[in-house]
Amino acid sequence: MRRFFPLSFVLAAGVAATAGWADQIGNADTGAVLFGDCSGCHEVGAGAQNGIGPHLNGLFGRPAGGLDGYFYSSGLARMGGEGLVWDLTTLNAYIENPRALVSGTRMSFGGWEDPQERADVLAYLRRYSDDPANIPEAAPTARVSEVDLAPDILAIQGDPAYGEYLASDCKTCHQQDGSDAGIPSITRWPVEDFVVAMHAYKQKLRPHPVMQMQAGRLSDEEIAALAAYFKDLE
């Protein structure tokens, strides 16, 4: 289950080393206040129960979708099956943009843009995990967003006609009409979500060998072309 985890962690570390992220762990007390945005759905601490969302005790080190007694979206359950484990890196990516990490999650939260806010909330949640061994106290390694993309990569205007040809390779598995049994839908994603997700596979941060391989051979322009094509697909 965890066979992809060490790899993605090492790569994330490589990215982070050059990314210049703040190297302090977040402020848990500030995080406790920020958690007010989450507490409508999630409980944490003594006696926490599953509610609209799963409880968050023991979150670090838990496989995604891994809590017995909570009914997860198929998207989250699938990512868990494929080896997504919650740690500082993956949680940071998830609360930055939930849908970009887990297609089809039911968590209706837009995400925190500010890396400091994310770090603070995670520092708070960390208090309720018994064994946060995978969270180095002051390591820059654990402080990356899902992928660190240069603004000019996100700014590339994709060529939808090229995207249409490239997309024929995707459609062997991903159905154009948006059906998502067994394999997620990739139709009509916002361009940025699509680009970020593909780069996350390319950097082997997302745990799926077929997608890592497919994304691995695509150039930045080709990823932008696919995003431009799938954005308006009917």
Add this chain to the structure above:
Amino acid sequence: MTINRRRFIGTAVAGSAALSAPMVMADGHAKPRVVVVGGGAGGATAARYVAKDSEGAIDVTLIEPSRAYYTCFFSNLYIGGFQEMASLGHSYGTLASAYGINVVHDWATGVDRDAKTVALAGGGSVPYDRLILSPGIDFIDGSVEGWSQAAQTAMPHAYKGGTQAELLKAQVMAMPEGGTFAMVAPPNPYRCPPGPYERISMVAHLLKKTNPTAKILVADPKEKFSKMALFQEGWNDHYAGMIDWVGSDFGGADVSVRPDAMEVVIDGEVTKVDAANVIPAMKAGLIVERAGLTEGNWAPVVPATMQSRMDENIHILGDATSQGDMPKSGYSANSQAKVAAMAVRGALTGSRVFPAKFSNTCWSLIDANDGVKVGATYEATEEKIAKVDGFISETGESDDLRKATYEESLGWYAGITADMFG
């Protein structure tokens, strides 16, 4: 499909390019004509993509004898009881009604490459500007001593879609308690490298439930096979003591069968069996050979366009080709079809042509919720379709991952059949 701005621009570009291209074809016919022989993984996909993307600018005819295509993929899951036969059948109705493809239910019996026509068994012939052949495989006579097509009722191959798989399953179900099932596995290269071993797994799954003391004997002319470590691990875990695999080092290549007596002879040793599955050596579908496009058993192609190396007006897809590193699979045929469709449109209407990209993934089911997969990406080089990168499931994976892999294969099946038949 509505005409949005992007589509409008795309058509305008194609239109202006077409002005400078010869719009009037050789015999004065107004629209270029594409004829596709074989409505399987390669042919149905190619017909659909040419028709869909040319938006009426190309006349597409699909020649296929069957009214419904029964996929070989998932036929092993049917044997194992995980799929219904009815759900493996797909009609050509949408290709005709929604994509305007002229579907002709007949056999192609020959190709006149000078006149550029395809002869039909029912009489008459169909002219083409570009011909796409995707007829799948045929069996090599005499490759398993004692077996011929005449014996396929006693000892089915179940390696083409439809009734053969039903026959094989019925024979497995009818085995006496503690009886023996034998498989003669094929030599390389053949369609679906993991196919025989997924089949062994599914027969074992069925027998474990209905006839747990039954035995499975496999005679294999190869020393090793696709996903071997994964299958052997699964056979040990799920079907311990049931399967006896005899590879070439132990005489598995020295095999003959006696269909009348229901006997299989491996390395001189005669075994009486209750059901037998003989998968003979394979070659390209006969029509390719008749058209004079084979070298040895297969049809060599130009990787970038899937054109025959012997005739630039003919593209050949799927199992029938020799192209390099891609395995003969439905996924591969579907992938090659999209490259060919793009090349054909480029040649006939001047539409944009991009560098060829190919990929393949083959899922196999070992037992309930125990799925594995192998796959790779490929590119076109001068001499062959060359592998770029690949992956394979690992031994010892968690139950969750194996279950997710199986569920993914169901998604793939829905995806590829929608991609073939619309």
